[in-house]
Amino acid sequence: MTQHHTPGYQALVCTHFGSWRDLEIRRLERPVLQSGQVRIRVRHAGVGFAVGLFVSGKYQRKPPLPFTPGTEASGEIIECSPDVTHLQPGQRVVAALDWGAFAQETVIMADTVYPVPDALDLRLAAALPITYGTAWGALIGRARLQAGETLLVHGASGALGMAAVQIGRLAGARVIATASTEAKRDAALANGAHHVLPAEATTLAAAVKQLTGHTGIDVVFDPVGGDLFDASLRCLAIEARILIIGFAAGRIPETPSNLLLLKNASLIGYNYGQYIGWGLVDERRRYAGVLQPMLARMLTAFAIKQMPPPLTQHFDFSDWIQALDTTLSRRAIGKVVLDI
Ligand SMILES: NC(=O)c1ccc[n+]([C@@H]2O[C@H](COP(=O)([O-])OP(=O)(O)OC[C@H]3O[C@@H](n4cnc5c(N)ncnc54)[C@H](OP(=O)(O)O)[C@@H]3O)[C@@H](O)[C@H]2O)c1
Structure with missing residues (x-):
């Protein structure tokens, strides 16, 4: 019998601005890569305090609906657009995103994608790009x-x-x-x-x-x-x-x-967002030359154990409600991470 695979990937989706409890997991179709973009298989995603503001439409920037929240992801590159030559499929990376991290896959501009040293666990790396940056x-x-x-x-x-x-x-x-x-x-x-x-x-x-x-x-x-x-x-x-x-x-x-x-x-x-493309004018490319070496230095400090591992609290993707609730109800100790 022929096996049929459903195309696409699972993602947590916000269909209207309001309570984060209205988010739902849906299957989405893969978008085609645009110039400067890479596609990442997300393994872990950092949960930030701002997710509640994002989903309620109260953050300084409003994504177009529907969208997938989540601004920090670690994983492997699946595909690079032809003009991205400094990254390769298969490479372990961490990324600061506009949104889209709470999903099995995500597409992002290469400017805010950072190679992860071999000695650094992707579980920990997901806590780093925006928080530690x-x-x-x-x-x-x-x-x-x-x-x-x-x-x-x-x-x-x-x-x-x-x-x-x-x-x-x-x-x-x-x-x-x-x-x-x-x-x-x-x-x-x-x-x-x-x-x-x-x-x-x-x-x-x-x-x-x-x-x-x-x-x-x-x-x-x-x-x-x-x-x-x-x-x-x-x-x-x-x-x-x-x-x-x-x-x-x-x-x-x-x-x-x-x-x-x-x-x-x-x-x-x-405001870190200014450097990763969240300002009124998107300046992520302008600041990539500053942030890329800064993140490399920081990720290396963890890889060579110059800094102890960041304290993380992990939740399965299916337990996203508990993960967001922990973050938004002042109960989190350290960084909450979703294991996708
Ligand atoms: N400037 C930037 O570029 C930038 C980047 C990322 C995040 N942020 C912002 O920085 C803030 C902290 O982010 P975070 O990720 O560290 O959040 P977090 O992990 O939830 O930590 C926030 C801390 O604030 C304290 N707090 C005091 N009153 C609170 C209240 N009413 N509700 C929740 N927490 C309260 C809590 O500590 P105690 O219980 O000990 O008081 C809590 O541990 C957020 O406003 C976020 O939007 C700014």
């Missing part, structure tokens, strides 16, 4: 974190926070981490933080003073915002840099500029 680019590229400086990381058991703690350690900084529960603080300590503090705005300044004396914090990495951001402004060292990364707490804070003046401090906004 953001933390690395912000701390090293923009804040110019130096060995011996003191780094304060908020949301330290979350995906970005975990990355910031590890990169801070690698850079030789003294890392103070905040998190809301004891289990999360234990995870931050196990991940390499030198000190942990409760994510409590009312006690932060006094606790930091106890740890640093009158010196204060040189670099703040803040993916949380709200009251913790306000409190951080009262913990600063002279010439401090405050990285504004996200507002997981829900409130976008305002800054009394006198506090910056008094400490010769700088506020630095950092």
